Amino acid sequence: MKDWEYDEIFEVINEDYNEYLTLNRGYRYAIARTSDEYINLGRIEDFIVDTAIGEILITHNKVFIGYVEGIPKRLGMFNPKEAEGELTEEEIKDLLQRINQVIDGLKNAEIDYNPSAEKR
Template identity: 70%
Template structure:
């Protein structure tokens, strides 16, 4: 994690999301911007981005099926051992807890099959 600290990345993603909403851009645009702005930062950073997006999405009434599939697949492949050089033990435990919460939330979410729905 060269450019970000663990907490800083989560906080920045939340700030970008809230900024987009405050500009009346809508949730779909806000998520798309996060995906675009925080794409391919690094293996662990990408997991954190997926967790942050997932935490936002599980607050929605309906979630686009593509997001559910992609995030679930990504987070299911997380290996805590791979994060040992980049995160503290405390951060790995927190990330693992958050991953489980997102995966469970996505499993029970109502799916939306319309990619352009707000």
């Protein structure tokens, strides 16, 4: 990972999400904006981003169907071997745990079918 440190991605995503929440447009807007800011950073970085976004989502009462379907599908493609050399062994282990928690959390999430990111 050339531009980011492992923990830094989690931190900046959470900071930005919380900053977007302060705009008082709701959590759907905040998560949509945050997701949009961090797409296509790199192969391994994208797994970390999806994990960080997923960790936020599983704290919500309802999760938009697009996230419930998309994030686990993408995270299911994570191959720890591909991360060797970019992440430490400890970071890979941590990421695998977090990925599993996100996938399980999204399986049990109440689904929201409304695509609007605007506050209701």
